[in-house]
Amino acid sequence: MKPVLLWSDALIFMLVVALILFFYKLRQDPQTRERWGEVFSSRLGMVAFTVILTYVGVALLDSMHFRKALENPEGLQTDEIFYDNKVTSALDVMLQGMGDRFERTYSAPFALISFEKKNMKDDEGNSIRDYPELEHAGTHLSDASQQLADVMAKTLVALMWGLLFSLLAIFPQWLLLRSSPNPWYASWGVQAVVICFFTWLICISHHYHVLGTDRGGADVAYQSLKGIRTGVLLGTLSTLIMLPIAVTLGVSAGYFKGWIDDLVQYLYTTLSSIPSILLIAASVLLFQVYIDLNPDFFSIGMEKADARFIALCFILGVTSWSTLCRLIRAETLKISQLGYVQAAHAFGVSHTRILTRHILPNVVHIILITFVLDFSALVLAEAVLSYIGVGIDPSMGSWGNMINGARSELSREPAIWWTLTGAFFFMFILVLAANLFSDLVRDAFDPRTASRRSES
Structure with missing residues (x-):
């Protein structure tokens, strides 16, 4: 195989390294370690953080890309190795070909026949119009009446394997953390559920389409899992740019005031006056023109899609900073008038030291809370942008693209609901976990919340 490193792959690995270094640095600051300890001292904090780490782990697996080596054609004797144009990830390998099992068109979850009729020939050679059998679902069954018993049996076996894998994964953690005061059992419970779910999904998907297929016959469960990398990366990178x-x-506006404050207010007031969707759409379309005019810069189609994705992250970050800027300006204005800051000025302390020692530490809680909340908002924004056709490239897995493709499916009779359901379920779990975790971070880092706890 030939490794493929996309720009987005490099960025997500850098983010993971930064996250590890961040938590390592926490051990050197007792006050910060104590505040984060409050976040992880609750069962809800452990559950939400474990869910977020699960999504990050799936995104990491889906960012390990490579191209498979092809066999040389018969009669061709050469030492040169040819590689497939299709880019595969470690997640694709773990899912054991779930994304390669295509049907002709729509099929319902766990269905054995197609959702749409087509012209067929019966045993006597007569032309009929009926629902054809699926090529990759229930082919091992001799009779459709055996489906329920077969699904139940395979589910039982998959759950037994899932529990075994869970035990192997959790037991070493229990040995290391059993004396910890934090409720690690809540995290272990989530880990067990996640491992059992993925084991069941992989086992069942060999015989059925768990969430059915879309118009092109692609497995909806596979598409939903591929959308995790896009959602995690887009929310994180856009927020870090912002x-x-x-x-x-x-x-700067809240501390220095004067003409700097006037300039910053003018900038974010002007930016807020421009319809954000139109600004983002125009910027994405301009970059798409650049990609189309410079095809030599991209050796494979995946690189074009990745370039558009990085551009979208940058555009979302550059156009989304006005709200946080307002909040930090207001908080800095208040802090700069407090007694200890005025005393620092009187003693001749430099502006740089005042900003780093007195101002920034007291706005960290706003930054952390906004980071998580904006992450959720940007994940949802991608779905809106894809819905209007200026989001992620259609060749990339994306919840927004799934929702965009499902807008006409719900108006059918009967409705095709499973494409929207798959995207909604995985997006809902991620956004819910992020919002719950942000509430706990706010309670731990907000000085006003801490003062109310100390008074009580």
Whole structure:
């Protein structure tokens, strides 16, 4: 195989390394470690964090790309190795070909026949119009009446394997963390559920389409899992691009005041006055023109899709900083008038030291809360942008593209609901976990919340 490193792959690996270094640094700051300890001292914090880590883990597996080596054609004697144009990920290998089992068109979850009729020939050679059997679902059954018993039996076997894998994964953690005061059992419960779910999904998908298929016959469950990488990366990268702009401008406006404050207010007021959807759509379309005019820069189609994805992250980050900038400016204005900041000015402390020692630490709670909330909002924004046709490239797995493709399916009779359901389920779990985790971070890092707890 030939490894393929996309720009988005490199960025997600850098994010994971930064996350590891961040938690390592926490051990050197007792106060910060204590606050994060409050977040993880609750069962809800453990559950939400484990869910978020699960999504990050799936995104990591889907970011390990490579191209498979092809066999040389018969009669061709050469030492040159030819590679498939299709880019495969480690997640595709773990799912054991779920994305390669295509049907002709729509099929319902666990169905054995297609959702649409087609012209067929009966045993006597007469032309009839009926529902054809699926090529990759229930082919091992001799009779359709055996389906329920077969699904139940395979589910039982898959859950037994899932429990075994869960035990192997959780037992070492229990040995290391059994004396910890944090409720790790809540995290272990979520890990067991996740492992059992993925084991069941992989086992069942060999014989059935768990969430059916879409118009092109692709497995909807596979598409939903492929959308995890896009959602996690887009929300994280866009937020990280937005944060430095918002923090720098907000702190500068609130601390220095004067013409700097006027300039920053003018910038975010002007940006807020422009319809964000139109601004983002125009920027994405301009970059798409650049990609179309420079095809030599991209050796494979996946690189074009990745370039458009990175551009979308950058555009979302650059156009989404105004709200956080307002909040940080207002908080900095208040903090800069407090007694200890005025005392620092009187003693001749430099502006840089005041900003790093007194201002920034007191706005960290706003930054952390906004980071998680904006992450959720940007994940949802991608679905809206894809719905209007300016989001992720159709060749990339995306919940937004799934929702965009499902908008005409719900108006059919009977409705095709499973495409929208698959995207909604995985998006809902991620956004819910992020919002619950942000509430706990706010309670732990907000100074006003901490003061109310100390008074009580």
